[in-house]
């Protein structure tokens with residue numbers, strides 16, 4: 258079986274592995290139809306230790322990357338009620354189900370959380386193993402490549418839930434929303450926020466083609482970062498946005514996101530970023546803003562909702578796919594291409610078994 262394995266910093270190799278064999282009880286073996294590459298994968302690629310060691314290493318040394326996988330069940334372990342041949346999208350979190358956070362339903366906060374592609378082998382491979390409970394069937398009408406957008410879409414679904422848009426704009430008017438960062442996640446947040454009742458949506462994004470796409474996908478305004486302060490003031494009647502989502506993952510953008518939030522409004526952080534945010538505490542207190550973090554998704558609420566939004570076409574996933582590549586091209590046309598020309602790509606999908614059959 259071929260798989261893209263991370264051996265260390267900027268050292269991703271497509272290698273032959275032994276067949277995965279019969280899945281353990283409660284798990285399934287999938288033939289992978291498609292697996293997306295996302296910003297988190299690039300962070301790991303660039304910042305991994307020099308050689309494979311935890312958390313980069315899987316149970317058996319170097320780790321198979323990929324956490325945005327969809328596939329077909331080819332074998333089910335004992336006690337699994339998914340049929341062979343069932344198409345599923347993999348939510349990705351391997352959580353214990355028993356700790357304080359799991360019992361609250363906050364699975365991404367699990368004390369022993371690992372994810373497919375992060376701490377455990379993932380979906381950039383011809384086949385993968387996954388717990389059946391995080392493998393969600395999707396409609397025949399949904400193409401597998403678009404279904405692979407379920408993971409990033411569920412990130413957007415959770416962020417919009419965390420934003421509590423209902424009422425954020427007051428009783429009379431819907432919420433005014435700004436999304437900082439018009440990459441895959443930002444453009445999904447803009448779409449999901451609209452469905453959740455946002456009345457007016459602005460996207461802040463440096464790349465002109467992405468601003469055009471944001472408008473095509475329904476944003477009322479798309480603006481470059483250097484014009485954002487003035488444009489957003491105008492856009493919000495001078496008060497600032499009710500809710501600002503930070504989906505760009507740049508520390509400098511976080512400062513802007515807090516600044517562009519109106520007094521009493523909410524800033525939601527979901528871009529993955531390192532760094533330190535300096536906050537002027539007195540003005541933060543006097544503005545009574547909320548700063549909310551939103552981490553990934555849950556398999557039982559966010560992920561199924563994301564799949565339904567893609568199935569019904571309420572969220573346009575296809576518009577975000579710029580590249581479909583083979584597994585052997587994952588470094589040249591995937592990771593390295595995204596690093597060399599980030600503005601030229603949005604979602605890059607790897608199709609490890611060739612083009613999956615069209616939707617039924």
Ligand SMILES: [Zn+2]
Nearest residue numbers: 295325408409
């Ligand atoms: Zn992702």
Ligand SMILES: [Zn+2]
Nearest residue numbers: 353356359367
């Ligand atoms: Zn747990």
